[in-house]
Each structure stands twice: as structure tokens, then as C-alpha cells.
Amino acid sequence: MNIIKTLIRDLFSPIASILGVFLTLYFGIFYVPSYIEETKNEKIARMNESLIDRIQEIVYNNKNIDEEFIETMIKGLELKSRTKYPFSTKELLTQSQESFMNNRFISIQERFKYFNQIQKLKESIRENSVKNEIKKSEINFLSLISTILSVIITILSTLGIFLKNKKNKEMEIESELIKTSDEIKESIINAVEFENRIGDLLHKLSSTIEKPTSQERGYDFLVNFNNHKYYIEVKATRDPITLPMIEQIIGRLRNLDGNLILISNKRLTQTAEKFIQNFNKLNEQKFISIVGNDIDEIEDKLREI
Template sequence: MATLTDFYNWIVKNLWNLFGLAGVVATFYFSLTVPSYVEDIATSKTKVVHESLIGDIQEILFSEKELSISDIESFIKGKELKQSVRYPYNADELLLQVQERFIGNKFIPLDKRENLLKTITSIRSNYVPPKNEESAPFNWLPYLSTLLSILGVIASLFGMKSIFNKVKLDKEVELDLDGMIILDEAHRSTPSGYEEYENLVGEVLDDLGVIDTNQVQNRNVRPDFWALSNGKRFIVEAKRYRKLLGVSSLRQFLGTVSLSGCHGILVVSSGVTERTKSLVKEHNKFNSTQQVHIVIGDSKNEIRSQLNQIFSETSNKSNQSDAA
């Protein structure tokens, strides 16, 4: 049962990963909220400009001061420059809204409201729509908000993938370190299970007819099995682990392969780490006469299929070499 100490040790061990995860979550959150927040600010500024214009025009009209369409257009332009916004209404539309405010204000006497209505109607009659009315400028803000959100989500996904890859790599390094400190015993299953797996591999090799019983024993090389296929000799070792096979275990096998002078086949029940796969490719690149093959499987059919393919490929390469 996990204790508080175990939990504390896990936190300390994964602190950087936790910080990275927090950063990814924050990026995802702000990518969705900040653009909306910026758009809300722009909308609020437009509302402030609108209310300010209505208030100013109401004050002028109520005081019975002179007011023209050109004056209203100047007011609008001044507010746009001051607040750095695009006001959505023209002078005529603004006067209509001022008129509605006056009509709906029950605190103003009805006679006064009638006079204000006549005044507004008179001013509006002088409004002439532009012949070539400028089209409204492209509103980039909604698209910018969407773009920022998409970029934020993409960055979050890449960050999450990076964290997962780092956690995976950390686990593989931990496996390799464990292997170097306590060899393979910590990763093996129970002794009886290990022997059963070795016997299973032996049965498959026997079924394929490749077990080499005439191999001269070498006191420096003691693999689980010797195999002979189409004139090519192999050493075969079976590894039944609970965890993935790491680099340290593979290096031990590579040393055995080097001493044997043969090809090598490592049969593993649980799979291997990515670093182990890379090391096998690197070895095979520079050792054409002592190729190493990895077989991953926990059943007779899986192991037989892969072993049969290895022996077939080796035979084909041998025939091609002889033909050349």
C-alpha cells in the first residue's frame, strides 16, 4: 500500500514533468480565454463610445442648442480616434437611437418630448447618405481570436506530446539503470515462469528443425540454444521479463554474440525499449556477419512466425551472396 512518503518521493521525482503539464494546461486555457477577453474589451469600448455620444447629443438637444448632421459626424469621428475603435452607426442611425431615448423617458414632459422629436426629425432630414459609401473595413478581430485559439491548442498538443515522450524516455532510462545495478533479476518473472518460457522457445526451435546439437561447447559462450539454418549459425537466448528489456541487457547479449562469432536472436516476452531497438540497428549496420535479431512474443505462434521469417531472410541473403 502506498504511503505518504511514497507519494512525496513520486512528486519530487516527477516535479519537472508536473511543471511542464501545468504549463501545457495554462497554455490551452489562455489560448481559449484570452482572445475572447480581448474581443470583450473591444466591445466594451464601443459601448462606452455609444453611450457617450448619446449623452452628449441628448444634452445639446435638451438645451435647445444648434446641432447639425456634420456636427454629429465630427463627434463620431472624434470618439473613434480617441478610443481607437470603429463606431458601427452613422449619424442618422445615432439620431434615431437618441430619439428613442427621449421618447421613452417619462420624466420629460410630453410637450417637451414632442418638440425634441420635431427637432431630431428636422436634423435627420438634412442627412444625405454618401453616394459611394465606404464599405466597412475588414473586421480581423474575430479571425485573430480564432487563429490565436487554434495556435494555442496546437502548442498545447505539442507540449503534451513532448511531456509524454519525456516520461517514456525517463522510464526507459530508469529500466536501463536498474539493469546495470541489479542485472536482469529484478525484471524476470518467477524462476518457474522463466524456465517455462525458455522451454517454449526450445519447442519452437525444435519444430522448425534448427536446433544445433553438434555445436562444440564454448566455455565462454553459454546461450540457451544453438541454432543452425542453411549453413548459418545462431545463438538464441530467451528472456521472460515483466518490464521492457533495456539497453544494459542487450549489451550483455551483444557481448555473447561477439564471443560466439555467430548471428544472435534474442527472444523477449515483454518487448524492448526504443533505445534498445536503436542499439540493435546500430550494431547490425556495422556487423553484417553477426546480425542480431529481436523476437517479441509470449505465445508459440508469435515466436514461430518471427523466427521462421528470420531464418528465411538469412537464407535468402546467403543465396544472393553466393549468386553474386
């Protein structure tokens, strides 16, 4: 269950983080500026419709209207909606003319009449160069800021994911090292404890026992059973005894004047057992394997030798 949880975490957590980064980038660069632009365009459309309606109403009622009046109306709507009106006064009047000409509820003569009134007003006003300049140089700073912030957030998020994954990997490695170190320590302690227990057992079974002062001798104990020498190697491992381990033991001990005994807490692999059988068939020196964790069981096997 823990393996599945770890697998899910390792697979889906980075994917979710990366997806979050891409969504942030998408919303910041595409969605948010687009939404802001649409909102702005809707405000402008409402402003434009309101201005055209007002101008038509004034012209239709034969009231005087001038450039200053129109600019005041535009400024008032800009303040109210907090949005810059993008069209010049002449452009607004042109749209009003077009709206009059499309109004089928009044006669064609009246349409031309109002059209010409607005045309005279257009010809009387100067070109609004300031408005055109604003229109040409207008930049949606909110969209720009949103895009910049999104890019910065994306970079920081990506860096955060990288640093987090790096930290998690370092913690996993450190955890594995600690776990491995603890396992090695536990294995050494168990091996020493197992060897000491075997040593006590051999003292009990043999009046003659020798423990070499150096590991270079290649064995742990030398005992005498029924006037025969036995060189004993004690192995406490976490895994089965393999053929290379048997070959290593025999390579160290085969030139000694006595038989060989391996006492281990783990079973031998089939290949290792077959090698021992062949060795015993071909050599006068014998190799005896005793496997067990229970000291009484090991004692019984030693007494059978």
C-alpha cells in the first residue's frame, strides 16, 4: 500500500504542479488579458451607444450642439466608466450620421436633414489630434502587468517545483542512506551476536577450541571433534548463501589439514549446495554445511558429525 502511495505521489504530484504552472501561464497571458479586453470593449460599446443616442436626441429636437458639449459628454462617461473613449469627436458624429440613416422610423427627408446638420457640425470642429494620439498610443497596462506577473509567477513556480523535487529527492536519498546504515549496523550486530552464540556452543561441545587472532586466517573457530580437526566459518546474513561465497570459503580453507564447516543462519542456494556435493565427491577434505537460527538445532547437527 505504501509503495502504491509513493508511486502515486511521485507520478501525479509533479504532473499536477506542472499543470498548475501551465494554467497560471495560460490564464495570465491569454485568458486574463482577453477577459480584460472584452470587458473594456463592452464598456466602450455602451459608452458609444449612449453618446450616439444623446446626440441623435438633441439633433432630432433641433437643439444646438457644439464640440465642447460633445467633449463634456465624453469626459463624463469616461469618468463614470473609468474607461478611455477611443473615438474622436468627428468619428462619433460620423457614427451618429450612420445611425440616423439606418433609422427607418423617420422619413428619408428627415434622415438627410439630420445627416446634413451633423455634417455641418463636423465641418465646424477641428481635428482632435490629442484624441487620435491617445488612440494610437493607448496601451492596456492592466493586461501588460497581468502578463508580466503571470510570467514571473510561472518562473517562480517552476523554480519552486524544481527546488521542491530536488529537496524531496535529497530527503529520499538521505532516508535511504540512514535506512541502509541502520540495516548494516543491525546486520553487523546480528552477525557478532550469532558468532558469539556459536562460540559458546563450541566451547560446550569441544574441549579443544581455538579462535584465530587474525581474520586473515580465513576461519572463525578451530575445534576438535572425535580427534578430527574442523575449521568453522560462521555466517549471519540477510540473504541466502550463494556459490561465490562458498567458493571464497573453500579457496581460503582447502589447504588446511582438516574438514570445513559452514554454520549459517540462511539456507544455501541450489547451485551452492550442488557445488558442495561435487566438492565432497572429489576431495578427501569434506565441506559440511549447517543451517539454522535455533542453537539447539545447530547443536544437534554438530553432535551428529
